[in-house]
Amino acid sequence: EVQLVETGGGLIQPGGSLRLSCAASGLTVSSSYMSWVRQAPGKGLEWVSFIYSGGSTIHADSVKGRFTISRDNSKNTLYLQMNSLRAEDTAIYYCARQGDSAWGAFDYWGQGALVTVSS
Amino acid sequence: QSVLTQPPSASGTPGQRVTISCSGSSSNIGSNSVNWYQQLPGTAPKLLTHSNNQRPSGVPDRFSGSKSGNSASLAISGLQSEDEADYYCAAWDDSLNGVVFGGGTKLTVL
Numbered sequence: 001e002v003q004l005v006e007t008g009g010g011l012i013q014p015g016g017s018l019r020l021s022c023a024a025s026g027l028t029v030s031s032s033y034m035s036w037v038r039q040a041p042g043k044g045l046e047w048v049s050f051i052y053s054g055g056s057t058i059h060a061d062s063v064k065g066r067f068t069i070s071r072d073n074s075k076n077t078l079y080l081q082m083n084s085l086r087a088e089d090t091a092i093y094y095c096a097r098q099g100d101s102a103w104g105a106f107d108y109w110g111q112g113a114l115v116t117v118s119s
Numbered sequence: 120q121s122v123l124t125q126p127p128s129a130s131g132t133p134g135q136r137v138t139i140s141c142s143g144s145s146s147n148i149g150s151n152s153v154n155w156y157q158q159l160p161g162t163a164p165k166l167l168t169h170s171n172n173q174r175p176s177g178v179p180d181r182f183s184g185s186k187s188g189n190s191a192s193l194a195i196s197g198l199q200s201e202d203e204a205d206y207y208c209a210a211w212d213d214s215l216n217g218v219v220f221g222g223g224t225k226l227t228v229l
Contacts, residue, residue: 035218037164044121045156045164045207047218060217094163102152103211104218105169112163 002026002108004095009113016085020113022078022095027108030073033098035106036080038091046091049080050098063089085117122147123208123221130227136196139224141208143189147219151211153191155184158205158223167206168193195226203228 008020020036036048049059049069057069068081078095092112099107124142131137141153152171156164166175168184171191183194191210195202208221 037218044223045158045209045220047209047220050217058216061215099166099169099175101173102154102170104209105152105154105166106156106164107166107169107175109163109165 002097004097004108004110006093006095006110006113009093009115011116011118012085013119014086014117016117017081017083018085018115019082020080020093020095020115022080022110024076024078027097029071029076029078034069034071034078035096035098036067036069036078037094037096037106037109038089039094039112040088040091043091047104048093051078082115085115087117089115090117091115121222122212122215122219123210125206125208125221125224127222128225128227130229131195131198132229133198133200135198136194137198137226138195139193139206139208139226141191141193141221143191143210143219145189146214147189147210147212148186148191149189150213153184153186154209155182155191155193156207156209157202158207160204164207198228200228202226 003025066084095110096106097108099105154169155167158164171186212219
């Protein structure tokens with residue numbers, strides 16, 4: 001059974017940094033295409049970042065230069081380093097696996113980690 | 120403002136058939152496959168259909184996706200109370216080089 005478990009969320013002041021982790025079981029992060037998707041309170045879904053199996057990464061324009069997706073193959077864990085946080089980054093952050101079909105078809109999701117950016 | 124446009128709400132009575140639309144452009148829906156998600160309150164999204172009209176294993180055949188040009192639709196037949204949820208469409212966008220989502224449609228079962 002596939003499980004994705006996010007940790008690291010919390011309350012952080014504007015301008016601060018936070019690192020989210022997503023521990024995977026039942027799938028191998030290094031051979032999967034993995035993503036972070038966020039959802040602001042009461043709002044819709046927004047794709048944030050992708051890391052491909054080869055290690056290359058892409059980020060949405062809204063977080064480019066501030067957020068970095070990475071992984072630790074030995075820990076089978078995905079990360080999202082978030083710097084220069086803003087109030088508009090407040091959201092539930094989900095890690096998700098890109099399935100073997102169409103791009104944007106995420107077949108496994110974590111339960112989410114809440115990040116609140118506020119003074 | 121979402122790149123893909125969905126109606127904010129839809130409703131139907133038990134047993135009825137409802138459709139939810141998703142409108143995009145040539146850089147997303149027009150040139151890439153569409154996926155649909157169901158999000159029940161307080162839970163993570165669940166992949167409902169992918170590649171325009173394919174269902175993952177375990178998804179009832181009451182749910183069906185379709186695409187035509189720059190638009191897509193999700194149809195739910197034999198509506199049930201447990202279908203009350205938020206529904207999102209998603210696709211790759213060649214211009215933005217990323218995944219784009221619709222703003223979501225809240226489905227109410229009357």
